[in-house]
Amino acid sequence: xxxxxLLFTLCTLIGVCRAQNDTKLYVVKDTVISGVDTLKLxxxxxxxxxxxxKRFSFEVGPGDTILYSLQKQNNTRMKYKVIKPNEEEKxxxxxxxxxxxxxxxGAGAGNYTLEFKNQSFKTNYVVIDLKxxxxxxxxxxxxxxxxxxxxxxxxxYDTIPRVVLEDTxxxxxxxxxxxxxxxxIAFEFVxxxxxxxxxxxxxxxxxxxxxxxxxxxxxxxxxxxxxxVAYFNGRFQSFLPSQSNRAKxxxxxxxxxxxFATTDFDTTYGRKGAYQLSLTNKDEVVGEYVYFKVVAFDxxxxxxxxxxxxxxxxxxxxxxxxx
Numbered sequence: 038x039x040x041x042x043l044l045f046t047l048c049t050l051i052g053v054c055r056a057q058n059d060t061k062l063y064v065v066k067d068t069v070i071s072g073v074d075t076l077k078l079x080x081x082x083x084x085x086x087x088x089x090x091k092r093f094s095f096e097v098g099p100g101d102t103i104l105y106s107l108q109k110q111n112n113t114r115m116k117y118k119v120i121k122p123n124e125e126e127k128x129x130x131x132x133x134x135x136x137x138x139x140x141x142x143g144a145g146a147g148n149y150t151l152e153f154k155n156q157s158f159k160t161n162y163v164v165i166d167l168k169x170x171x172x173x174x175x176x177x178x179x180x181x182x183x184x185x186x187x188x189x190x191x192x193x194y195d196t197i198p199r200v201v202l203e204d205t206x207x208x209x210x211x212x213x214x215x216x217x218x219x220x221x222i223a224f225e226f227v228x229x230x231x232x233x234x235x236x237x238x239x240x241x242x243x244x245x246x247x248x249x250x251x252x253x254x255x256x257x258x259x260x261x262x263x264x265x266v267a268y269f270n271g272r273f274q275s276f277l278p279s280q281s282n283r284a285k286x287x288x289x290x291x292x293x294x295x296x297f298a299t300t301d302f303d304t305t306y307g308r309k310g311a312y313q314l315s316l317t318n319k320d321e322v323v324g325e326y327v328y329f330k331v332v333a334f335d336x337x338x339x340x341x342x343x344x345x346x347x348x349x350x351x352x353x354x355x356x357x358x359x360x
Contacts, residue, residue: 078103079167085115085155093165094150102170103140105151107131110164113157122147137168188343191352194336198266201235201331205246208284208318208325218318222329225311232307232333236265239286239301239314241279245328248277265332269304276300283320284327289313307333 078095085091097103109115115131121144131153140149155161201224209216226232240249252264252273267273280299288295290312292305318325344352 077166078169079165082110082162082164083153085153085161085163087155087158087160089155091153091155091163092150093153094148095167097140097142097146097149099146101142101146103142103149104137104168104170105135105140106137106164106166106168107135107151108164108166109134110162111159113155113159113161115156115161115163116154117163118150118152118154120150120152122149126152131163187346189346189349190341191344191349192341193339195339196270197335197337198263198269199232199333199335200263201333203246203330205243205326205328206316208316208327210318210324211321213324216324218324220316222314222316223311224331226307226309226333228309230333231309233336234269234304235307235331235333236269236304237288237302237332238265238268238276238328238330239288239297240277240328241281241284241300241326242328243326245277245279245326246330249328252277263332265302265330268302269332269334276302281325281327283318283323284325285317285319286327287315289315 081093083091083093107117109131116128117131118126118128119141120126121141123144125144127141142149151165153163202222206220206222207216208220209218211218226235238249240246242248249264264273264276268276278300282298284298286297288297291308291310293312295301295303314329316325316327
């Protein structure tokens with residue numbers, strides 16, 4: 038049967054079939070789409086007398102593909118011939134119904150004939166259906182997507198600086214009754230204020246604060262703004278030198294134990310706890326000015342993005358390691 042034959046052949050060649058009314062759709066790996074539409078041409082019934090022949094003729098146009106179906110009304114012995122325009126003919130036994138058999142059109146366009154022969158002593162009827170098959174094909178070049186890479190979620194943070202303290206402190210001489218020669222400057226990071234990092238700067242001299250806040254970037258000749266923020270961001274490498282022959286300083290707290298008598302600065306991880314800058318003047322007569330500044334840096338989540346693993350390996354990820 039022609040429909041069964043077509044379906045089997047095309048499905049075998051290209052793998053996937055889906056029927057929809059009289060239209061068949063064939064898909065090959067999402068690349069080639071082709072199909073067959075059938076147009077019903079003739080539906081008729083012919084009477085074949087006892088021991089007689091009956092002919093039915095029809096025209097086939099150039100390039101037409103014809104399917105024919107034959108259905109006997111009575112179960113009697115019959116044969117039929119297909120006679121081509123060039124008078125070539127071929128005989129078949131009509132033992133059972135035929136459905137959608139392709140007509141051999143090798144002789145080209147012209148008049149084709151179906152000749153029925155009733156071999157029994159009983160009149161029979163044959164229902165004839167002719168369909169014209171129109172095929173179509175569409176090729177689609179699908180773009181190949183690049184292979185998907187494994188991705189990593191990366192959290193982007195904004196760095197928010199906040200000044201914890203900044204001032205210039207005076208330490209009196211040992212013989213100065215009004216101004217003590219010892220001083221303790223304390224600050225603390227409690228649970229809800231522990232930064233990711235914090236930086237400090239210590240300098241000596243009454244005008245050190247004024248001088249350091251007026252620093253200019255030698256490359257751009259622009260003010261550096263907050264020098265500790267510029268230092269933390271890597272835009273500033275060092276500070277004005279200063280020293281004291283009179284004062285002795287120590288900075289202590291979680292993760293910090295420093296002693297100095299010259300300009301000193303550093304950045305460290307934020308840790309919960311109390312910190313103290315202890316100042317002692319060893320001079321009997323002359324006092325000392327000490328500048329001390331602390332800036333904390335909080336990381337505030339801005340957004341979360343996905344990046345390929347290959348790109349992630351190239352990224353410098355700043356992590357908040359505060360405790």
